Structures are given as structure tokens and as C-alpha cells.
Amino acid sequence: MADSLPTEFDVVIIGTGLPESILAAACSRSGQRVLHIDSRSYYGGNWASFSFSGLLSWLKEYQQNSDIGEESNAAWRDLILETEEAITFCKKDKTIQHTEVFCYAGQNVEDSVEELGALQKNPSSMTSSTLTELLDSSCSHEEKHKYFTSYEMPAKHTENSDREISIEVTDIEESLEKEKYRGDKTCTCTISDGDKGENKPAEDNTVQPKRNRITYSQIVKEGRRFNIDLVSKLLYSQGLLIDLLIKSNVSRYAEFENVTRILAFREGKVEQVPCSRADVFNSKELTMVEKRMLMKFLAFCLDYEQHPDEYQTLKQCSFSEYLKTKNLTPNLQHFVLHSIAMTSESSCTTIEGLKATRNFLQCLGRFGNTPFLFPLYGQGEIPQCFCRMCAVFGGIYCLRHKVQCLVVDKESGRCKAIIDHFGQRINAKYFIVEDSYLSEETCSNVQYKQISRAVLITDQSMLKTDSDQQISILIVPPAEPGTCAVRVTELCSSTMTCMKDTYLVHLTCSSSKTAREDLESVVKKLFTPYAEIEIEREELRKPRLLWALYFNMRDSSGISRSLYNGLPSNVYVCSGPDCGLGNEHAVKQAETLFQEIFPNEEFCPPPPNPEDIIFDGDDKQPQAHGTNDITMAKVESSEESKNLENPGEHLQN
């Protein structure tokens, strides 16, 4: 395998996150020989989406991360010449921390309401090693032991190919068998002070027919229906990413669905925000006068720059203060501030707020009644689409390909090559590296921000309507000043990211503490754990949590290049996912870096029409390769969304 990999490239890109993938496509499109590698077994890095079992193995990887021992340095050290020095790469990924998993879904028939209610106190059914301390304080030693044993998997599963995943699923089912047993045991110990007499299976059976209950084993069984994003983002209909997808024709590799609702959380209630003209017209909640006030304000925001007199005197105050002067009722102020401008209470100035509102409104109506699109099968599709574009134009792909170091020429100070884990030296002119690959040494001056994330699987929507296929976004304003607003995205099964009768809910905010500490209060406001005592009135019931995951992700956006120590000038750094809702940061970064590297090249121009390509009969140059791929890509229908498994797979085996 190593022999088949060419050793000369123009650009080597390490990491398959969104900015790297866009850059790969751009470089390849402009005729560069591109090698695109990722140390992981999947595309996207922290931008990836996973099936349920895939997510569990991802979690497992982070538990085991620490165990990866350091193999002998000698092998690759020998390849470095006297005139060269090495910049080593990070050995383990430190971008994910504080992973915590809670399973609320019933696991077998014996589970009753009270048992699971009691479980709520110590709801962990699986947790990562970083939580050991917490568990130590709250659980008995015996329980802790079980948490780890129940999810232990054979070491061979660290590398997962499709075939292996199917094996894993059965393994998990096996482990579930164990869990059943454990669940019972946990109950007996935790509800010992409760009334055990109510704990009758018969009762459970009478409740069951009311609604179809999703059990954990069903989730595992249907795990392939899930495509769980590590980052929760949406595409602004007029945003940079959409423009780029359309311009470069990468859009044909993906399918999108319009977000159907903008929600607001006000006075303890979830309600729909009327933001388009049709919404305002149809709203039953707004009075006539409110309709007019809202429409008037929104119309003003669309061209606020033409009416400076409306805001000039209030430029200095915050947007929320400004809204108070605009004759809007409190609920309208809330809608504009949190759901349309999506700015937090204190930090945002009037101008920023007006700009954000305008941006939101300009995106309305391009593809539907809300300004956002969501990619079917998850956000993880997007980097893969760009990778495909790169491969179509001859880029070479290697997953599970670790890089040991960058090789720097001492004299010129430029990077010449990388050395991979096979000890192969690959030369190139430019190197693009994702932040997480850089060693602690390189990043010692960098202060990273963190993103708090939660992934929930729930049994119904936050706001029930006639249609159960709704894609919603909700901003929960900060409970107290100084904390961050939490962004909630609820996906239905039509987005191909979760199984039927469930909803996949993503929570995101920039971290002040661990993800669970940051987000749990919001989760509690919006959802109720699966097994809490039944509320009689169906309409008052909150959606119930079946499963929850919390984790913190490094936010390496906005870091000045000068903060990285000793990087040669031809090594460029891409950041991991940022906390924002859109993909603006990644696209901007990719374009900026591309222009820096190739100042005279166009960034992702549209691919030529197949008819316009000139075929050179005698010349079996790389062009021929490219043209073949284009016709191939053309033949494949755009409806096929899941067609990007491994653009360069043949190279791996």
C-alpha cells in the first residue's frame, strides 16, 4: 500500500474537516496534485456525523485515547537529514473532553416507571474515563466497575470498516443483555428507600399501549438510521457555503431540507416565531397590531442603512435596549432579539443586531419559509462532498493515515515533506494542517475556547403540530447575565439523521464549564427524562429523553497564526469547528488560505461542461483521468446523497 502512494505532491492536506476539504477541492480543481489524509478512519474530523454505533465507537476511542502508546521514534527519525529538522505531530486527539452519556430509554420489560425515575439520580449508563472522579463520588465502586465493563469492546473494533460495524452492533446487543441484569441490580440498590411495592410489571403493561415506547435496544437496532453530527450547524440560504456549493457545483453531491420552524422559548413555553410574511399572516398568536409592528420593523431592518435617523442616536446602546424603543411588544422584542437576530442579551450592539436581523431576513424565502437549510444525512456530508470534488479532479485520499512529523529544511526554513506512519517521506510544496494535529509544543501559546455540546434522542417534538416532520431551531436565552445563549436544533427522521418516531436534538453553546454543567439546565427545561411519573394531560407533556450525550469540543477558530510556535511559512493551519450557527468561518478561512497560497488562481470555479472539454486522443495525460471522473460524476444522479463513502478508497487497500 505504501508503495503505491506517490511521493511528490503540490499540496498535502492533513485533516478532512470542512475548511481542509474545501481547500482540497479548490487546490485540486485548479490543477494541483493533492494528497488529502486523515489519521482517523472516517471523513470530517470533528465535522463528522456518525451512526449510533459509530458514535459509540467514537466515544470509545476517546476513552482509549490515552492508552495509545508511543512506538519507537527511531524508524522515522532516520529519514531526517542533517540539514533538516522535524516538527512532530500530536499523538492523541485532545479536542474532545468531558464526554458523558445518559441512557433513559427502557431497556427491558421489567423496567418500570419508578425504577427509571430512581435511576435519574445516577443516570449514567456509560461514561468516559474523564468522568471517573465524578463517578467515584456518586456511585458505589461496584456500579462504576459495571459501567466500564458493560461497554468494553474487543480491541479489534478500534478500526471499523462497514463489515466490522455490523459485528459491533451485535456486540452491543450482547452487552445489553448484561445491562439488563445490571439495570435490575442498580434499581434494587438505588430505590431501596423508595416504595418498592409499586414496582409491578403489570402496571407497566397498561401504560405501554398509550404510546409507542422506544427502547434502547430499538435505538441500537436502528442505529444505522442515525447520523449524529458532532457539530450542529445549519446553512444560511444566502450564506457563503451555499454560494460556494452552487458556484463550484459541489451542491449536486448533496441534498438539503429546509428548516421548517424557528422556535422561541419564552416564559417557560416553546412557541413558534413568525418570521416570514406568510408566518406573520398565519400566526394566531399575534394581534393585528403586533403583526403590523413586526412586519414594519423587519421591513426597516432589511434596509436599515437607508434610514440612519432610526438608529443613529441609539448606536451606542445594546440591541435589546434599542428594541425597547421601537414600540414592539415584549414577545416581539424577544422574537427579534433571540430568534431572528439570534444575539445574546447584553453583548450585542444596535448595529450588530440590525446586521444580524438583516442577514436572517435576506436568507428568507430563497429556498423556503425559513432562512436555513440542513443537509440530509447530516452536516458530515458537506466535507465529504468537497472531498469528492477533489477526488474527481485527481486528488488522492488516505484515511487512517497518521503523520509523524513535518520535515523542515533548516536553511530555507520551509517545510519539504511529511513522514507518515509507514515511515514514507512525501514531498510537497504546501502543507495544510488542521489544528488538532499540531503538537502541544507547537500550540503552547494558544488559548483554546471550548464548545459545549449535547446530543439528545427524544420521543417527540418540542412543539407538537399536525406534521411530525419538522426541523426546528430554538435559541434559549441565557438564564443569567454573563452566561451564553444555548442553540437547540431539533431534527426529525425525514432529515435521515434519526430513526422513525424519534427526534435528534443538538444543543450548542460556547463553554463556561463542562458541557453538562452548561447545558443540563436547558435540557431540563425542555425535556423530561424518559421515566418520570406520567403527566395525565398529554398536551402538557414535555418530550422525553431517551438518550443523552454531553461533550466539550475544542474551538480552535479565530486563532492568530503567529501564536503557533515555529511553523514554516509554507505550512498553513485550518481550525476545527467554531461555535457559530453558520459555516461562514470555515468557508472564509478556506478561501483566505487558498488566496494566500495561490494568489492568481480562482477559488472553486464552476466545473466545465463535459461537452466543452477537449479530448486529446494521443495524450494520455492526467487530463484523461480528470475527464473520466467528470463524466462519471455526471452520470450519477444528484438524488444519490450517500454516495461519497470513500472517494479514494482503492488506495487504502
Added chain:
Amino acid sequence: MHGRLKVKTSEEQAEAKRLEREQKLKLYQSATRAVFQKRQAGELDESVLELTSQILGANPDFATLWNCRREVLQQLEAQKSPEELATLVKAELGFLESCLRVNPKSYGTWHHRCWLLGRLPEPNWARELELCARFLEVDERNFHCWDYRRFVAAQAAVPPAEELAFTDSLITRNFSNYSSWHYRSCLLPQLHPQPDSGPRGRLPEDVLLKELELVQNAFFTDPNDQSAWFYHRWLLGRADPQDALHCLHVSRDEACLTVSFSRPLLVGSRTETLLLMVDESPLIVEWRTPDGRHQPSHIWLCDLPTSFLNDQLPQHTFRVIWTAGNAQKECVIFKDCQEGWCRDSATDEQLFRCELSLEKSTVLQSELKSCKELQELEPENKWCLLTIILLMRALDPLLYEKETLQYFETLKAVDPMRAAYLDDLRSKFLLENSVLRMEYAEVRVLHLAHKDLTVLCHLEQLLLVTHLDLSHNHLRALPPALAALRCLEVLQASDNVIESLDGVTNLPRLQELSLSNNCLQQPAALQPLASCPRLLHLNLQGNPLCQAVGILEHLAQLLPSVSSILT
């Protein structure tokens, strides 16, 4: 550079495109020629279908070719077996659909589909409805498709309630949709037919209130959207007034009977449109209009045989029957009386409550309230201002007169493009108010001085007026309709900008006419006055024509019977 695709330059591309288009044009022209040749030769067979489909497939707006196709299909209908015809029709329907995809707004294509469906023995209307729904999904304002849908719904006898629900769904998506609102205005009266006694085309109050709420949502959301305001106007609109005879007047002096009708009508000289019964026996008379022209008119009159009027009977009864309008009126003239009349009062009939209906005033009041609310938020919205004015008129024209005039000022300021229209509308309302006041006072004198009038209307209502003061306005003419004022004795029209006097013709009783300070240029403009037999006093001071040399002689010649002319 290696690895880079070689791509045709833009010149090469342009050249390739040009050649392609040339080729297309050749094909198109030859096919068109072939079709016309065959048509001329009368060879209406399947080959014509094939040829026309090539052309129409690319350009569905070639109306002549659709005609060709219809001729061919009619011909084939006679020749083919039912099975063959069925396949033919199926193919035609499919072809039509593909043409609609090329141009969803092609008149020819939709019309051809109507024609075809109309000829089928068992048309599949459900499929057609679905087709409409699909095309409206793509463009909810495609009025061609709306038209076709109404045709299909009528043919398939789709319940109006279902169609109403369909308009609901499209209005929900985008309420700027004239077609959808219009369809509602057709469907609602079908769904809620009024009892015979009630006004035709009106809705019961609960339905009306629901519709008003819907349409209010629309104009509060976007007050600049016209479609909602038009629908609002329809909701509050009046039904067509019932045909009626408003006034019947008999004059002994002129031996003349005059009738005014609720709408202009044409009376043939010897037809049975109008029947005149004198003392219960029919009398054949010649009907004419006041200005002598034979055209639809509100006013018709006839000469009576003097024998009737000069006999010694204590009274005569005149009855006019309008056969088409199913209406009649009767008046009595007593011995020793110069005239007799019978009329409906404008005050009783609320003739002038503009175009808005006589819905319960609570409905109108609440509409007025919400419009005023909107007006406060949108002080410059012309639709809102106009609606307020109309509502006020519908509610109480005299009470709201002052306020209405203020709104007119605001409206003119925000909509200067329509200032002249608004001036005319305002004149109309003021005139209506003056007529109401006159009738309340039960006099035959109408004062319209100093009202900034720009136009005269409702003159047919003034049949009985003897004194009319129009001075100090902005009138440019005394229009032909003025000839309806059969009893007018004194007309003051000084201080206007009058240039023509067409209406001052055949006024049998006019004695005094004041036209000082106007814009009469030529003595010829005074020609119509010659037809007024009793005109004695004429004031022309301050008109340009007074400057002409020898004007007095000229006038004496033109109007020999006028005894006093001031210049």
C-alpha cells in the same frame, strides 16, 4: 500546467452555440412550412400531429398550430375506432402536459386542454384537478391555471367547500394572490346562498366576519398588498341595486312626462321596454332622451297629447311600467296643478352610501376601528386611507363629512399620482351630501357653491331641482347629463373654469344663467343655450369671449330670445 483540464474558449463555445441555433431555426422553419402545406392540401392526418408537436413542443404559443391540431383531431374522431381514439387522446394529454412544462402560462396550451377535455366522453377530472394543484404548487399565482381549475371544478361539480379549502391553503402560503381571493368571492356566495328576499351575492354575517378577519390579517401584515384590499372592498361591497324607477314627473306646461331610472337603459322607439298607462289605459308615445341622442340614459321623456292635460277631469293618473326591470311607478296630476311627481327619496333609499353595503353598522364600525388603528401605524398607506373614507361614507356620510374631507387631504398628499381621481371622488361625495341635505330640507334648491368641485355627477337625481348654485368651484364643463334637470329655472355657475356648455340644452324652464368669470373662449360655445326656450338672463362677464370685437352683435344673433346678456 499539468493536471489541468483543457476547456474550449468562450469564442469556440459561442460559435458552437451559434451553429446549433442556426440548425434549430432551419428545422423549425421547414416543419412549419410542411404543416402549412399539408393544411392547405387538406391532408389532416397523424403526420400533421407529429409535425406540429415538434414545433409546439419547443414553442407552445404558436396558436395557429393548435388550430391545426384541433382540425386533425376532429377529422380523426370520425375515422378511428374508440380504442385508437383513446390512445390518441392519452398521447395528446401527455403532450399538452409537456408543453405546459415548457411554458406554464401558454394561453394556447390551456385552451387546447379545455377543448380536448370538453370533447372526451369520460374525462378524468380528478387527474385534471391534481394537475392544477401541481402547477399551482410551482406558481400559486398562475392565473391561466386558476382559470383552468375553475373550468375543471365546474365540469366535475367539485363541492365549493373543497375548492374554498384549496384557496385557503394557497392563501396561507402567499396571500398576495388575486386569483385565490377572487375564487373565494365566487365560491362563498355559492356556499352561503342568501334567501330570496335578501340582497343577491351577500354573505351571512358570521361568514362575513370570518372573511374580514382573514383579510385583515393580510393587510395588517402587508398593507401595501392590493389583492387583500380589493377582496376587502368586495366583502363590504354592495350588491347590484335592484332595477327601479326613481322618479316620475309630469309637467302640464311642457306637456311632457319624464322618468328617471336606477341605471342607464335604452328604450327603442316602438318596443315594449316601457309602457305608459294613462288612467289605466295604455298610451303609445315616443320616448326620447333629454339631449336628443339615442343612447342609454338614466332619463327618458315623452310628449303627452295636450288633450289629456287640458280636459276638465279632476285628476289624471300616469303609470310607467318598466317591463324588463319588473318595476313601475305611478304619479297623479291634479287639476289646477302645473306638475305632478312621485319619487324615491335619496334619504330613504340610502342611494349614496358609496359602494359599500348596508351591512350592520356594528360590522362597519369595527372595520373602521381597525382601519384607524392601522392608519395610526401606517399614516401614509393609501389603501387604508381610502378604505376609511369609504367606511365612513357607508356608516354616515353627513356625520363624518368633515373627517372624510381631512382624510381626502392626507390621501391626496400621499398619493399625488391619483390627485385628480381623488378630487372627483371627493366632488361626488360632497354632491351626494348636498343632495341628502336638500332632501331632508324638502326643498328644490341645491347649493353647491364653494365646494371645490371638479366634476358633476348624480345629475339624474336632480330631476326636480329648480335652483342650482355651482359657483366658485373648479368645474371645467357643464356636462351633457345636466340636461336631466328638467325643472331647472336658475343656474349659477360663475367663478369656475368652464369651457363648454354641452349640458345646457333643452332645459325647458331655464330662465337665468350666470357664467361670469369662466373660461369660455368662443361665442360658438354658447350654441347649446339656443335650445333653452325660456332663457332670458345671461351673465358672461369675465370670460375671454367678451374681449372679442362685435361680441354683442354676435350674441344677439346667436341667442335672439335672450333679453339681457351681460358681458
